[in-house]
Amino acid sequence: MSEEKSAVPAWEQRFRAARVSLPDWADDAPDRALYVSNATGTYEVYAWDRAAGTHRQVTDRPNGTTDAELSPDGDWVWWFDDHDGDEFGVWRRQPFAGGPDEEAVPGLAPSYSAGLALGRDGTVVVGRSTDEDGTTLHLRRPGAAEAVEIYRHEEYGGIGDLSYDGSLLAIDHTEHGDAMHSAIRIVRLSDGTTVAELDEVTGRAEPRGVACLGFAPVDGDTRLLVAHQRTGRWEPVIWDVATGAETALPLRDEQGRELPGDVSAQWRPGAEALLVEHEYEARSELFSYSLADGRLTRLDTPRGTVGGATARPDGTVEYLWSSAAEPSAVRSTAGTVVLRAPGAVPPGSVPVEDVWVDGPGGRVHALVQRPAGAGEGPVPTVFEIHGGPTHHDSDAFAAGPAAWLDHGFAVVRVNYRGSTGYGQAWTDALRERVGLIELEDIAAVREWAVASGLADPRRLVLTGGSWGGYLTLLGLGVQPEHWTLGVAAVPVADYPTAYADEMEALKSLDRTLFGGTPEEVPERFTASSPLTYVEQVRAPVYISAGVNDPRCPIKQIENYVERLQQLGKPHEVYRYDAGHGSLVVDERIKQLRLEIDFVRRHLDGEGLAEDGGPA
Template identity: 35%
Template structure:
């Protein structure tokens, strides 16, 4: 084994300092035409919500929220915060509205059974909220009119997510799979306030369409969507009442052109071109059909989500007067907001990134997988390194998520301590085209393992890594466990959090929304395709695991349930494996910087034990 990285007390203090200040997560504009933004941060006691006024610079904390803040979104005009109320972290509950002044909250769907929230949106005039909710009876689109009772506009047993509402509350949309049941290639279905289906936009069985936003102009029913007719994301503006459609094909650009927002006058579109992980923003003028580059420094400008009420964790967007608000991060730089006025020159800082502990940039690298597929990898080693060092290979969750050039205090903490760090965008990741995103379908784990192996070998061959430790959360935790079982000998240890260890046991315990997704991905149910569920489960390969394993698991997790995690560690231990199971109260995510720091200390200590040849489990 290589020598253990050594750090001075100054370095130790440095990496802990990264968790001593709130970590800003997102800045989202409030509906209603004003300029207020809801700012979400992770603090020592949990998630913190504030309203920021870019005109005055005032930041007003929101009090009176539940202890567990789950996916907050701004209500009308910055006067309220909308979020799922869920006391356990299981992500199953009701949508509530909490006044920004800290008053008591209101349950917006008191008569409904508990549900998983898979979309929420607010009409610009404040007249209505729409939600996409999944419960035992399937997937539904609900209209919550101001002062009225919830009204179901659409219901299906097939997967349906992402609710949007028009500026005046007259129309609502939901992304549906009724045209192609069992396959996650969505079409957009539009209904009126009475639940009458008016139109569906589909580009055929192979090309999904996703709604982004209705026109911000009251009385304008046009819907901004993202399509994949070419195999890569492109924006389009669709009129559901007439069928008229404007497509932005941009043939001069390779890769995805992601649709972020359109301006308050509905004349401009804000777009992000992604090329090997690098973000470059563009603006499209609907009147002139002109596509132009937006001036901005390097970094990431959005991060897409797949399983929350909002389509992005955070994203750049328009402000009043067609101002562009550039929400920006880098691996070594916390979230900040820049702005571009009508001249579109010289971005100005509007929201400072806060205290910055100097860090290390990660570089976008190209890696080639076993079958020739090109992968994108973020990688760095500590600036003081003169040769290969022990390295953390991180695998993101999802799988339909992506690692962007966004601030990561844990990555910087590893680099501070003398370790290399890399994060892989494997097949299943978004923003690399449809073929890449769907590359894991039908044989869950196979292609991703090829990609993980290619990344690990690249890190060694390039002289970056000595020993490699694989790590990840959620689907990344699943890939961590599967890699240790099916690629024995390649990794010095595995750090898995909220991981899928056994699909069969998990299926019975997970929320219905996820059951529908995994029936499509794996290709059946545990009863109809038992061999596929077993083949893709890390539990099947516990006897082949040779490296030590840490599994951190939330007791209330509905995505990767607790029972299957406990069974994996029990079976691995019985087979003679070196396994540690750390339980925490809560669901699928860490909600405070204290918990983040404690998790990193735990992982750092175990990795150092492995480098000294010591077991992780206490026996």
């Protein structure tokens, strides 16, 4: 290793090391694939000709690009062009082999994306979302000059899938007004008529969501793979949209036991088998399921997290895998690493420990990492709270937590009520006292961390991004005695104002969470807004915000900062020219360096490692 390389601390090497996403290949040209990589220092889209072994950068924009899709014939790369990370834009396309970009569907004004479907015959369906129009879907037939509108509704929805022969469209929608539980409508594209509807929300005391997982990849096949919550967790079922018949999938392991946790699936080529992903207690594994005999076969994957998988025509399965200790790579069930980014592999990190804590709503699962060489404790501890909110932390590699560990902090991540992966009741509890219920679970884990001797109660940092940033600001005001410092990235800070300015998809979610708009249920928004409790904040707080953020808009953050200033509360603010986070590696490093510097200054650096070196 060169002197220049060795001078870069391990935490920064992890961010700078190139990484790749799981490649997505063309249905009718499996040797043509797309993936996203940060190899240039900015996350951009790459085309990979697997037969020739060549890689080509497709997009090159100052703030990066991640949303892209390959046409079924592999001839075109479609990518979404927004403005500086604001997520508001249009689809463009470029020949797979390279060439100038062109507007993919002329005549459609910029919008938020609500999905894209590309048919094998050239049919295109574009989903759009705007504040003025709600959700609209637009169909362009091969040879047509313009797209025509085929669906419109004020509530949020999106494209589920296009049938293999291009005749049927599945729409995931929330016309019933519950954005947490979708329904599915099947539309015949030839005349716009509804073929079938699967709605397990309307008129039900206990709503159950359904979600489109994809049509069978066979011409004329009307079977749709669907995820449902009928058993209180996500499971797949096959629904024939033409006949209404359903085929249950009794997924059991080698010992005949049902798989606990959430289960998803996708069709394998030929539609005679399924690739099954099982997610349970922050880890995941893969199986193959034969439709002919109902046999479930476990695929050999290491313990950790599968960040996506795809079944290839040759019978192999490729998957993106990592653990908290080991960086990600695209692997194959053939026993090889299919795709690894160029350059050095980033340094590993510390394995996670599983901790279960009794909380007010049931057992709370937390992932705990202790800094190397820290001894028994207590040590300064960072509670890093995940966003989403319908998401969860897992045993997967993450450069952010690893950086805190390098600086001598323990890291605790809590899968609070509202998180996915622990059953529908756990996720749906999010609607009970929004924000406040999550903080109860975080407080229970905090109590364990202090009582167990892990965490130093004088040096406890609450941090997170997006919904995690929201819970950070809310926690500093609702639980001021619990936290020494707060670090909030792209947070909700003033909920009523956030609702007024955010993108329509999030307005729909907020109406579901709160049971109405700020005008209809003002007391609920007020009770869950960090701005309500700002007078009670004791800890110094650091806030970072993207000035083009459509999810946690800048105005509501400025309202919170202005109130901190009026009250004389210690705080620092960093604003950057991007949206809901950044796709530029240097910018991510800068943000984390500022956060670490803020924490070190306010904790006086006592017992902390210097720039990721040994303490």
